[in-house]
Amino acid sequence: MRTVHSVLDKSPPELIKEIILVDDFSNKEYLGKKLDNYVASTFHGKVKVIRAKRREGLIRARLLGAASATGPVLTYLDSHCECAEGWLEPLLDRIALNSTAVVCPVIDVINDSTFEYHYNPDASGLNVGGFDWNLQFNWHAIPLRERKRHKSPVEPVWSPTMAGGLFSISREFFEKLGTYDNGFDIWGGENLELSFKTWMCGGTLEIVPCSHVGHVFRSRSPYKWRSGVNVLKRNSIRLAEVWMDDYKKYYYDRIGHDLGDYGDVSSRKALRKKLQCKSFDWYIRNIYPELFVPGDAIGSGEIRNYGGSGYQMCIDSPAKRSDLHKPLGLYPCHKQGGNQYWLYSKIGEIRRDEACLDYAGHDVVLYPCHGSKGNQHWIYNQRLKQIKHAITGKCLEMSISKDRLKVHDCSSTNKYQQWTFSEFNATKMAEVMAIADDSQEED
The missing domain is CATH 2.80.10.50 (Trefoil (Acidic Fibroblast Growth Factor, subunit A))
Incomplete structure (x- = not known):
């Protein structure tokens, strides 16, 4: 509820059409009728709860939320966040100027023990997203070429990838990109998939220095894999097969070329062809030239x-x-x-x-x-x-x-x-x- 209250308290009411909470088949008693009663009595229709009929995992739970949403812009926030004053306006402004911009706030740290918010006002110390050849997301300093592109430290920064838990995107552009791969299971890889196809299919991915949201970083994942299935690896293989062209071999080298059964990706490849997306080589040369290529x-x-x-x-x-x-x-x-x-x-x-x-x-x-x-x-x-x-x-x-x-x-x-x-x-x-x-x- 801290996230919901901060969204409402720190946002102009006319910019919030609705807040959707997705219950991913939780077994916590207090997230049942007690939550429904609290939402109904406190938010007067501005907040609604939708419930999955089975445990879907983060990716498909997000898609449930998107299917239920009615606004022109989708803003995703992890459940364990707190929005800072003025967080929303800079994000929506970028999308109003360019509907193919996918925009992220600066992510501040909320202490997972004390829940103290650590606000970082220093725009010059901003990091951007990257990845390694294990297809793991990472942060790194803004490269010199990107710094030279800016006239002011408060201008939005182009980022090769995003962390994936906090961002805004035009509903129309999200749907054009095919939302998330519905063959992805539970969580993992969805942030890189959306990052790659945003850049390769005509969009931009930006971090907006004037928007700040605090986030509790958990020490372990709340999800458990099905017995014998490494969902992160399976998702990453699907990602590599569809979007990485010949560069996929560098990821496969890391996993011993043990691909296993990653499902049918023909519809995702057809989507990429239909959208006439650029090659992954173009992405590496133009968007992430700092990446060491094996x-x-x-x-x-x-x-x-x-x-x-x-x-x-x-x-x-x-x-x-x-x-x-x-x-x-x-x-x-x-x-x-x-x-x-x-x-x-x-x-x-x-x-x-x-x-x-x-x-x-x-x-x-x-x-x-x-x-x-x-x-x-x-x-x-x-x-x-x-x-x-x-x-x-x-x-x-x-x-x-x-x-x-x-x-x-x-x-x-x-x-x-x-x-x-x-x-x-x-x-x-x-x-x-x-x-x-x-x-x-x-x-």
Whole structure:
């Protein structure tokens, strides 16, 4: 109810046609008749509750709400939000100016323990949405090219993707885009699907600095998957098949090309063709050129060590933000990609997305990739199977205990220093080394 009250308290009444609460077959007693009575006695018809006849999950529950709505603009808010003063007008203004604009507020943090609202007025510190090749949403700083496009820090910012829980969209444009893929189950992937097709099919995706909504970020998902079904993976495969063209292979590399049964996507592909949407390559080149594309890499896959007896070990890390600045570990090789999928870039980085192996004299850690070589520059010798740290001239080595990485004097007979990539392009490596030699001669 905090969300509903804040919408009504912080919005001009003439801009709110209705507020729709979707009950996704909740088993909470207080969300039944007690909620109906409260809504009827408090909001006098401005708020209505619709109830799913079975548990639908977030995606189809949102579609139920859209089907029941009568206004020309749909504004989605997660249930655990609080709107700030003046949050709505800037969103609706953008859509009034451009009906193909999909607009998001700045998301402030509400403490999940105290429910204190942490308002962030600093527009210069705004982040935009991105994604990695696991098809996971992430935040990153506004790129320089986008900052140069602006005359004022309060202008709407173009964002490659959106988080998905808080946004406004023209009903007509939402329906034209085919709403959400009704083959998606529960939750996951719907935000990237809507982001990709918004840009590829003629729209823009914007974050509006003058609109603020607070959000409680939960530490775990409230949904449970059906036994044996990873719905996020299944949804992501559907997304990749329809929208990502040849780039889908980079996601499939991450999941070991284990696609399983992802259902029929022919109607979604037909929709894309009907709308004459642009290619995913266009999206990468024009909307998200900052994204590291694995196709530029020299090596990829697991990085396997040949030291010790028994099972072989691979460099292993989730490579999440919480793993940065921490030593890397190893785990028995499993050939499933995931935490053991790495890329060897043409500038000598060993990386996954924006996290690179970095050595500054103590532990080998994950550190944000900076593109300046230095501590993140590694040279792979395929013949000797050695990964040499360029600055120190020493080699990457697995510890005798097989649980950590270290850097030590190189030895061609030390199997703990012998590594292989699942895929390695020796021709591309030779070309890169030749270019490097030429540039050194010019210097």
